[in-house]
Amino acid sequence: MHFRPRFCTDPAAGPRPPRRTECEAERGRPARPAAYRRFLRAGLVAGLCAAFAACPSKSPVPTGPNVVVIAIDTLRADALSSQGGRAGVSPRIDALAASGARFRAAFSHAPWTLPSFSSLYTSLPPQAHGAGGNVREGWRALGEEQTTIAEHFRDAGWATHAIVNVDFLTEPFGTAQGFDDVDARIANDNHEVRRAGPTTDAALRWLDARPERPFFLLVHYFDPHAEYDPPAPWRARFAAEPDRESSGFRFGAREHVVNHRNGRMPLDAATLARARALYDGEVAYTDDEVGRLLDGLAARGLDAHTIVVLTSDHGEEFGEHGSWEHGHTHFDELLHVPLVIRAPGLPPRGVDEPVGLMDVAPTVCALAGLAPPPSFRGRDLASALRDGTPLPPLAGLAAYGNFWGPAIESWREARWKRIDGGAAPLLFDWIADPRERDERAAAEPAILAASRAACQAFLAELGAVPARRGAAVRPDSKARERLESVGYTGGEKGR
Numbered sequence: 001m002h003f004r005p006r007f008c009t010d011p012a013a014g015p016r017p018p019r020r021t022e023c024e025a026e027r028g029r030p031a032r033p034a035a036y037r038r039f040l041r042a043g044l045v046a047g048l049c050a051a052f053a054a055c056p057s058k059s060p061v062p063t064g065p066n067v068v069v070i071a072i073d074t075l076r077a078d079a080l081s082s083q084g085g086r087a088g089v090s091p092r093i094d095a096l097a098a099s100g101a102r103f104r105a106a107f108s109h110a111p112w113t114l115p116s117f118s119s120l121y122t123s124l125p126p127q128a129h130g131a132g133g134n135v136r137e138g139w140r141a142l143g144e145e146q147t148t149i150a151e152h153f154r155d156a157g158w159a160t161h162a163i164v165n166v167d168f169l170t171e172p173f174g175t176a177q178g179f180d181d182v183d184a185r186i187a188n189d190n191h192e193v194r195r196a197g198p199t200t201d202a203a204l205r206w207l208d209a210r211p212e213r214p215f216f217l218l219v220h221y222f223d224p225h226a227e228y229d230p231p232a233p234w235r236a237r238f239a240a241e242p243d244r245e246s247s248g249f250r251f252g253a254r255e256h257v258v259n260h261r262n263g264r265m266p267l268d269a270a271t272l273a274r275a276r277a278l279y280d281g282e283v284a285y286t287d288d289e290v291g292r293l294l295d296g297l298a299a300r301g302l303d304a305h306t307i308v309v310l311t312s313d314h315g316e317e318f319g320e321h322g323s324w325e326h327g328h329t330h331f332d333e334l335l336h337v338p339l340v341i342r343a344p345g346l347p348p349r350g351v352d353e354p355v356g357l358m359d360v361a362p363t364v365c366a367l368a369g370l371a372p373p374p375s376f377r378g379r380d381l382a383s384a385l386r387d388g389t390p391l392p393p394l395a396g397l398a399a400y401g402n403f404w405g406p407a408i409e410s411w412r413e414a415r416w417k418r419i420d421g422g423a424a425p426l427l428f429d430w431i432a433d434p435r436e437r438d439e440r441a442a443a444e445p446a447i448l449a450a451s452r453a454a455c456q457a458f459l460a461e462l463g464a465v466p467a468r469r470g471a472a473v474r475p476d477s478k479a480r481e482r483l484e485s486v487g488y489t490g491g492e493k494g495r
Helices: 020-026 034-054 091-098 113-122 149-155 196-209 232-238 254-261 269-299 357-367 382-387 445-461 477-485
Strands: 006-008 066-072 101-107 132-134 138-140 159-164 181-184 215-221 306-311 336-342 349-351 397-400 409-412 416-420 426-429
Touching: 066 269, 091 269, 091 306, 091 336, 113 132, 113 149, 113 357, 149 159, 149 215, 149 357, 159 196, 196 215, 196 269, 215 269, 232 269, 269 306, 306 357, 336 357, 357 382, 397 445, 409 445, 416 445, 426 445
Parallel strands: 006 181, 066 215, 066 306, 101 349, 159 181, 159 215
Antiparallel strands: 101 336, 132 138, 306 336, 397 409, 409 416, 416 426
């Protein structure tokens, strides 16, 4: 059954609704005497207590660990110092990775937020869960018939809460399913988004007021997403020399996105390098705040009994294949994401085998002592992580979607990666050629055909041929205005 979460979109949300006695007075009825109201309340409480005593609870308090999922929007894997990024960018995330399972070859199933998070939540590829769409045809929501990891934990008795900073992670898009409450702070433009510091503050406040039972908490950081404008200390450390003043160069506002998509703003290498330096500053700032959240867990005595997952929905391009931003290709600057899982009793381990975000939900369920629901189709990696054995066999990793136009499909196996959806198919040996420079489709037609057949067989088993389409989302005027203000609509030629 779909559960509608409570939302808090503004800390000053307005006056409380009037009490019944006040409503009665407004309608001309006299308010009940206080003694009479106390009598009614006492009878109601006694009746409810008797009813609950007679009926067993549907959700007994679980004894399993807490779960904290830290999702950093637009964080490409190689932005982290430990994965080839700039020195000093990510000491806290790197320390977390060193204390848990750190996956060096983790991949998203889509190059933008809605379908990617939906795969993380449902353990299904986008062709099977149906969430996504594009700016030309409109967006498609995650359907209520899908089971999310938050729903599964909530139904097993965990308290569930989400702290999010983008419309795509709210109820109209289907991604709030299973959360008791959603703290959504949605910005009106790229520059006014809730930063990492206030996001961490919100998480720590919730931890202090949390229910007295295990919890499942999602903390979504948005800072590495455009617009790139790190706070002053991080700007001074990481920005290019001419951009280190707090009033200096910013990049990634709506006009940049729209003009770039319309071909009115060609980007030279120097501008992209300056933008990338600001992006690194945003990553470093977020890293500090992730560290503060982890310190907060420890200070509250929670870290020893909490599973921590850190990942991202997609990366960001800075000219590697001739463009900028995200949503538009399936190259690995967009699909290769960080993934760390730290859990009680789990030994630290580096993992080189490829994994997908689909694998996270069943693995976290197993680590928490829950059997995953049958709809989850990713791999449970928990046993292998505990005993150091090889991961379960990989059939392949499917990715699907294109925010800006017709869908792109890609399929990755142990060595080869195929991308279909442009003028011609692309094939790469992603192990030998991680930057995807040596295109091999014409030279390897048999491998190309085998890749298509394997992907079709995988999707057919899921009932995802043709690809599923979720229900159309029609945002209200305010939501559409917000999405337009950050460049999420109107960025294509002819629109």
